[in-house]
Amino acid sequence: MKHLFSPLRLRDMTLKNRIALSPMQQYSAVDGIPGQWHLVHLGSRAVGGAGLILTECTAISPEAMCTLYDTGIWNEAQVAGWKFIVDFVHQQGAKMGVQLWHAGGKASSKHPNEGMKPLPLEEGGWIPKSSSATPINAHHPQAMTLQEIQEVKNQFAQAAKNAIKAGFDTIELHAAHGYLLHQFYSGLINKRTDEYGGSFENRIRLLVEVVNEVRNTIPDEMPLLVRLSAVDYSNEPEAWTLADSLKLTEILKDSGVDLITASGGGFVQVDPSIVKPNYQLPLATAIRESANMPVGTVGMITDAHQANAIIENSEADLIVIAREHLRNPYFAVDAAIELGQTPDVPWQYKRAY
Ligand SMILES: Cc1cc2nc3c(=O)[nH]c(=O)nc-3n(C[C@H](O)[C@H](O)[C@H](O)COP(=O)(O)O)c2cc1C
Numbered sequence: 001m002k003h004l005f006s007p008l009r010l011r012d013m014t015l016k017n018r019i020a021l022s023p024m025q026q027y028s029a030v031d032g033i034p035g036q037w038h039l040v041h042l043g044s045r046a047v048g049g050a051g052l053i054l055t056e057c058t059a060i061s062p063e064a065m066c067t068l069y070d071t072g073i074w075n076e077a078q079v080a081g082w083k084f085i086v087d088f089v090h091q092q093g094a095k096m097g098v099q100l101w102h103a104g105g106k107a108s109s110k111h112p113n114e115g116m117k118p119l120p121l122e123e124g125g126w127i128p129k130s131s132s133a134t135p136i137n138a139h140h141p142q143a144m145t146l147q148e149i150q151e152v153k154n155q156f157a158q159a160a161k162n163a164i165k166a167g168f169d170t171i172e173l174h175a176a177h178g179y180l181l182h183q184f185y186s187g188l189i190n191k192r193t194d195e196y197g198g199s200f201e202n203r204i205r206l207l208v209e210v211v212n213e214v215r216n217t218i219p220d221e222m223p224l225l226v227r228l229s230a231v232d233y234s235n236e237p238e239a240w241t242l243a244d245s246l247k248l249t250e251i252l253k254d255s256g257v258d259l260i261t262a263s264g265g266g267f268v269q270v271d272p273s274i275v276k277p278n279y280q281l282p283l284a285t286a287i288r289e290s291a292n293m294p295v296g297t298v299g300m301i302t303d304a305h306q307a308n309a310i311i312e313n314s315e316a317d318l319i320v321i322a323r324e325h326l327r328n329p330y331f332a333v334d335a336a337i338e339l340g341q342t343p344d345v346p347w348q349y350k351r352a353y
Pocket residue numbers: 022023024025026055056057099174176177227263298299300301320321322323324
């Protein structure tokens with residue numbers, strides 16, 4: 001029977017277990033280059049036994065950043081910074097993926113310690129670009145031109161090339177949480193009247209084109225992951241729904257996507273009363289069953305038995321853990337012990353086990 005410590009194979013990448021470090025922005029990079037903080041943050045979760053280490057959302061261009069402290073992967077210095085970390089993660093027996101991202105209309109923000117408000121032009125900010133000029137929180141983006149959309153596709157492809165150079169095992173496209181790709185597929189934001197707006201097919205066009213660009217750039221053996229906001233958590237008639245996600249994921253699967261992680265929201269405040277253990281699991285399970293493809297689940301998973309039950313019940317294939325990993329970098333090692341498995345600890349630490 002499958003369990004949390006059964007390997008997971010996606011194309012030629014085999015994860016030693018079903019536990020992933022969820023992407024978490026650290027706002028600690030200089031010039032988009034991951035540094036000492038990122039080595040320790042990502043490296044210690046690899047030492048702690050997670051099978052897959054995902055980077056924080058990593059910008060494909062300077063304009064794609066949310067804050068000036070985000071990581072990037074558009075130049076050689078950034079590639080070298082990532083390679084140093086990827087090599088360390090590999091030494092721990094984990095695989096590593098980069099989450100490629102464009103913040104779109106949420107770009108040009110201040111550091112969270114300064115309240116994350118829009119960063120004005122006179123303080124080094126830039127004009128955020130989105131599907132439309134629909135305001136997002138305090139941001140007032142401009143609609144992208146067709147030429148700018150083409151540039152974004154090229155930048156995703158170039159970022160994928162850079163990810164290969166840095167030694168990443170996989171790529172996750174960040175198409176969730178109210179960022180650019182989500183700003184196109186959600187009718188809450190996308191008010192375009194050209195071929196990138198209006199109908200379902202038009203609103204998903206950019207995401208599907210980016211998937212095709214990246215899939216055509218990376219080797220066949222390399223798996224491609226996508227993080228979606230499977231629902232907008234909004235009752236507006238234009239909001240994205242699970243039914244939309246089920247239609248989209250069939251198309252993504254046919255375009256060569258190997259695993260979808262079902263997250264949610266990004267434009268409206270989520271009702272805190274629904275945020276409970278496994279609250280996003282039904283979204284993942286629905287996609288898994290309808291598209292017949294592997295899925296990751298994320299959101300309020302904090303316990304070894306909880307995580308193991310999801311795998312044993314075939315409700316999801318990968319357990320993606322964010323905040324519990326901040327509290328406990330050794331989540332995977334501790335979970336192995338709790339579930340009666342042999343923990344995979346580095347030889348340097350063996351005397352403790
Ligand atoms: C500090 C922090 C930073 C985050 N940054 C990202 C990110 O870069 N990309 C992303 O897809 N999600 C990001 N998230 C969302 C998490 O990956 C995850 O989906 C969310 O926290 C729910 O999972 P959890 O209950 O295990 O924390 C972030 C969450 C936190 C707490």
